[in-house]
Amino acid sequence: MVEHLHSDGEEPCVTLDAFLNQSNATAVRLESDEDARALIPYLDRLKLIEVAFPKFRDGRGYSSARILREAGYAGELRAQGDVLVDQIAYMKRCGFDSFAPEKPLDPADVEAALTRWPEHYQTAADGAVPIWKLRHG
Amino acid sequence: MYKYDEYDHAMVAARVAEFSDQVRRRLAGEITEDQFKPLRLMNGLYLQLHAYMLRVAVPYGTLDSRQMRMLAHIARKYDRDYGHFTTRQNIQYNWIKLEDAPAILEDLASVEMHAIQTSGNCIRNISSDQWAGAAADEITDPRPWAELLRQWSSFHPEFSYLPRKFKIAVIAADEDRAAMRLHDIGIQIVEKDGQHGAAFYVGGGMGRTPMIAPLIKDFVPLEDMLSYAEACLRVYNRYGRRDNIYKARIKILIHELGADEYRRQVEEEWAHVKSLGIDPPKAEFDRIAAQFAPPALDASAPDEIDRSDPDFAVWVDQNVAKHKMPGHAIVNISLKPVGGIPGDASSAQIDLMADLAEKYSHDELRVTHAQNIVLPHVRKADLYAIWQALDAAGLATPNLDLISDIIACPGLDYCSLANARSIPVAQKIAARFSDLGRQKELGELKLKISGCINACGHHHAGHIGILGVDRKGTENYQLLLGGSGAEDVSLGTITGPGFDEDGIVDAIERVTDKYLAERAEGERFVDTYRRVGMAPFKEAIYG
Numbered sequence: 205m206v207e208h209l210h211s212d213g214e215e216p217c218v219t220l221d222a223f224l225n226q227s228n229a230t231a232v233r234l235e236s237d238e239d240a241r242a243l244i245p246y247l248d249r250l251k252l253i254e255v256a257f258p259k260f261r262d263g264r265g266y267s268s269a270r271i272l273r274e275a276g277y278a279g280e281l282r283a284q285g286d287v288l289v290d291q292i293a294y295m296k297r298c299g300f301d302s303f304a305p306e307k308p309l310d311p312a313d314v315e316a317a318l319t320r321w322p323e324h325y326q327t328a329a330d331g332a333v334p335i336w337k338l339r340h341g
Numbered sequence: 342m343y344k345y346d347e348y349d350h351a352m353v354a355a356r357v358a359e360f361s362d363q364v365r366r367r368l369a370g371e372i373t374e375d376q377f378k379p380l381r382l383m384n385g386l387y388l389q390l391h392a393y394m395l396r397v398a399v400p401y402g403t404l405d406s407r408q409m410r411m412l413a414h415i416a417r418k419y420d421r422d423y424g425h426f427t428t429r430q431n432i433q434y435n436w437i438k439l440e441d442a443p444a445i446l447e448d449l450a451s452v453e454m455h456a457i458q459t460s461g462n463c464i465r466n467i468s469s470d471q472w473a474g475a476a477a478d479e480i481t482d483p484r485p486w487a488e489l490l491r492q493w494s495s496f497h498p499e500f501s502y503l504p505r506k507f508k509i510a511v512i513a514a515d516e517d518r519a520a521m522r523l524h525d526i527g528i529q530i531v532e533k534d535g536q537h538g539a540a541f542y543v544g545g546g547m548g549r550t551p552m553i554a555p556l557i558k559d560f561v562p563l564e565d566m567l568s569y570a571e572a573c574l575r576v577y578n579r580y581g582r583r584d585n586i587y588k589a590r591i592k593i594l595i596h597e598l599g600a601d602e603y604r605r606q607v608e609e610e611w612a613h614v615k616s617l618g619i620d621p622p623k624a625e626f627d628r629i630a631a632q633f634a635p636p637a638l639d640a641s642a643p644d645e646i647d648r649s650d651p652d653f654a655v656w657v658d659q660n661v662a663k664h665k666m667p668g669h670a671i672v673n674i675s676l677k678p679v680g681g682i683p684g685d686a687s688s689a690q691i692d693l694m695a696d697l698a699e700k701y702s703h704d705e706l707r708v709t710h711a712q713n714i715v716l717p718h719v720r721k722a723d724l725y726a727i728w729q730a731l732d733a734a735g736l737a738t739p740n741l742d743l744i745s746d747i748i749a750c751p752g753l754d755y756c757s758l759a760n761a762r763s764i765p766v767a768q769k770i771a772a773r774f775s776d777l778g779r780q781k782e783l784g785e786l787k788l789k790i791s792g793c794i795n796a797c798g799h800h801h802a803g804h805i806g807i808l809g810v811d812r813k814g815t816e817n818y819q820l821l822l823g824g825s826g827a828e829d830v831s832l833g834t835i836t837g838p839g840f841d842e843d844g845i846v847d848a849i850e851r852v853t854d855k856y857l858a859e860r861a862e863g864e865r866f867v868d869t870y871r872r873v874g875m876a877p878f879k880e881a882i883y884g
Binding site for chain 2: 260262263264266267270274288290293294295298313317320321322323324325327328334335337338339340
């Protein structure tokens with residue numbers, strides 16, 4: 205089970221602008237039109253990056269997540285907003301490890317979605333071994 | 342032909358299970374139509390005017406007889422006994438019930454087929470040259486690369502919620518039979534210093550803002566093809582417009598940035614992406630390529646054709662193309678009989694074409710973007726028997742690339758987006774020019790009809806294009822001249838005020854009469870148009 209339930213006690217996320225202008229914050233929120241690469245110099249002190257999905261059709265957050273993971277970010281990467289059960293398997297592959305959907309998801313549906321795919325055709329940010337590598341040992 | 346291994350089977354089975362579950366949740370009211378829509382679209386299911394339409398993927402247009410028979414079976418069991426072959430080398434069914442969709446996808450999976458990503462804002466079915474592996478002018482078979490791209494793009498986690506749909510074509514000949522430069526990415530396999538590489542053309546497309554793709558990189562090493570594509574897509578996913586559906590295709594991004602700036606961003610992204618281990622090793626390409634090995638063709642097969650039957654000879658001259666192997670030929674089956682619906686075939690016709698492929702064409706068929714079917718590997722000695730069988734089934738219309746070989750979208754007869762009907766216009770034009778001698782006199786003339794500005798009927802790329810619009814509540818047809826989707830790619834120009842349904846047919850006749858009066862020796866219609874320009878045609882049309 206990947207979905208983390210975040211506690212009330214956690215540090216609130218600051219905006220990207222606020223983060224870049226100060227700060228000792230360890231949690232930042234990235235809107236869908238903001239450049240994930242702006243965070244790259246600070247990844248080792250960040251504990252949480254929340255990526256906004258204002259609408260489920262807005263797929264920019266998938267690229268943001270991969271860019272952050274490809275740059276070595278190892279902290280919590282959270283998808284927040286219009287996050288639907290039918291998107292979370294792809295989100296996980298792009299490096300998200302927690303989900304804060306606006307509307308609660310059915311846990312059984314989440315479980316089914318995350319265990320549905322036996323393998324994957326392509327390399328992504330989840331460390332899964334792609335099918336072409338499995339084929340050739 | 343590519344055969345699924347255990348992994349491919351498992352992936353398609355997982356998709357069928359996933360979609361069955363999504364349909365169940367939709368029918369139970371657990372998800373809204375708004376939430377269901379992108380899911381069904383990514384499984385090829387559209388809601389049209391009268392019913393659901395299911396679009397089945399035919400990767401790079403290649404099929405075997407078993408798959409072709411399954412397409413007939415689906416038409417018979419779940420639809421109204423026919424299917425419609427499309428400009429994406431796919432087939433679609435117009436009268437599908439939502440509750441039948443999971444069963445259809447299971448039937449398809451049993452013959453290594455699916456409807457994955459035939460719609461939605463994701464990477465669509467990869468298209469290619471319908472003569473791949475048979476054409477005398479190709480430098481290699483492009484389909485192994487198309488298959489590699491198919492697997493890479495299937496369920497791509499980063500690129501399934503793009504700003505808009507994304508179409509990729511791969512060819513490997515200078516003659517472009519796939520409208521390559523009218524794709525979001527067009528790839529041509531080229532040769533340089535004895536090495537093959539991929540030329541990437543990015544940002545082409547039709548729709549309401551047609552654009553010809555500029556060359557973004559002239560030679561990508563083939564082992565880097567996927568990472569380069571990934572870089573192209575990532576720049577688009579991040580920066581493509583999402584504020585306006587009509588400006589969301591990659592062509593608009595590249596137009597607004599300029600090709601040079603887009604290229605710079607892709608190069609920067611590629612420098613990073615290339616290091617991520619996205620490109621499979623050569624062993625994987627070799628595994629795929631081995632499955633596209635040329636069929637065992639008899640190089641000593643007789644090269645002569647007995648032309649004593651004159652009707653047969655007419656068909657051979659028009660519909661049979663040169664194969665790379667002596668004694669063999671490529672058969673093009675026209676799905677454009679006079680009075681028919683372009684691209685439609687009945688279950689019985691689909692079965693017959695499957696039988697002919699199995700018996701005479703090394704079990705292979707192709708779907709073309711011009712909505713016809715190809716038997717790619719036929720012995721010349723078998724042509725007469727094939728023609729007789731086709732003729733008996735109404736499939737021997739000898740009109741390949743002539744004025745009645747019309748591309749037409751489904752139009753207002755089916756489509757909820759259309760402004761005007763396309764099919765009756767196509768039928769009237771075919772009837773007006775039904776005399777074959779007259780068609781042959783006009784020579785190669787590619788006529789393409791769209792029932793709205795979304796341009797599914799490729800009207801921008803027609804030597805003669807027709808665009809149906811809604812004008813104060815009545816159907817009106819604009820006429821375009823001078824487009825091409827081939828290697829001489831160009832976009833058509835509107836002649837002037839539009840016409841009603843009969844008026845457009847008259848206007849086309851005036852245009853073709855003018856061509857016959859103006860043409861120089863050896864000129865096709867489009868050559869004459871390019872030489873003399875619009876003015877003489879405009880004069881002929883409007884007086």
